[in-house]
Amino acid sequence: MDQLVLGDLRFQVRWSTRRRTLGLTVERDGTLTLAAPPHCPTERLIKFAKSKTFWVYTQIAKRDLLRRPHDEKSYVTGAGFSYLGRTYRLLLVDHDEGEPLRLRGGRLELHRGRAREGAALxxxxxxxxxxxxxxxxxxxxxxxxxxxxxxxxxxxxxxxxxxxxxxxxxxxxxxxxxxxxxxxxxxxxxxxxxxxxxxxxxxxxxxxxxxxxxxxxxxxxxxxxxxxx
Ligand SMILES: [Zn+2]
CATH class of the missing domain: 3.30.2010.10 (Metalloproteases ("zincins"), catalytic domain)
Structure with missing residues (x-):
């Protein structure tokens, strides 16, 4: 398994001898899997992945935000939320200084004591x-x-x-x-x-x-x- 990184998207490349064409799936956990025939040139992989980025962003947005936004179980460390097409992971923090929810160092920090209000925050x-x-x-x-x-x-x-x-x-x-x-x-x-x-x-x-x-x-x-x- 190889990796292909394009901007903020990371694709896992799965080589498959049974394939002739390229395929892309967004797994349930948000992993992007690029299925490719063996010896597929890197340029072809990149070109294909690039042509799909828009689709990928919309898939991520659909999964991360439009699903059960009021389910409090979603507000755990590692949960992903999409903002302007990019996914930010939640990090529950134990202190309670500053805003209860804020973007810091690329993570969405949420005060653990307020996690139950996650959806509203x-x-x-x-x-x-x-x-x-x-x-x-x-x-x-x-x-x-x-x-x-x-x-x-x-x-x-x-x-x-x-x-x-x-x-x-x-x-x-x-x-x-x-x-x-x-x-x-x-x-x-x-x-x-x-x-x-x-x-x-x-x-x-x-x-x-x-x-x-x-x-x-x-x-x-x-x-x-x-x-x-
Ligand atoms: Zn209209």
Missing amino acids: LRRWYVRLGQVWLRARVHRLAGQVGVDAPPVQVQELGYRWGSCGRNGRLYLNWQVMALPPALVEYVVAHELVHLREPHHTPKFWRLLGRVMPDYVQRRDRLAELGGDL
């Missing part, structure tokens, strides 16, 4: 970071769409990723912050275009395509994850 963390991260994106994309940047509100939205609504506010589901940036930007751009065109008319998609030429791929990836716009 995590959600608050996503909302707080999301609000800041999104503001800059909303401003840039609003400029491209040709609308004034609306105030952003990150909150629980059930099965919807976002909505652009009443009183010109842009509402985004806090769970979008688990997605890779390209998908979050799709959700934002989609909602901003609704400020100009409320319905999914041909004009709507034309406007969106002007701002985001590859929106179809992004929309399809998002559709795989479920949720509506």
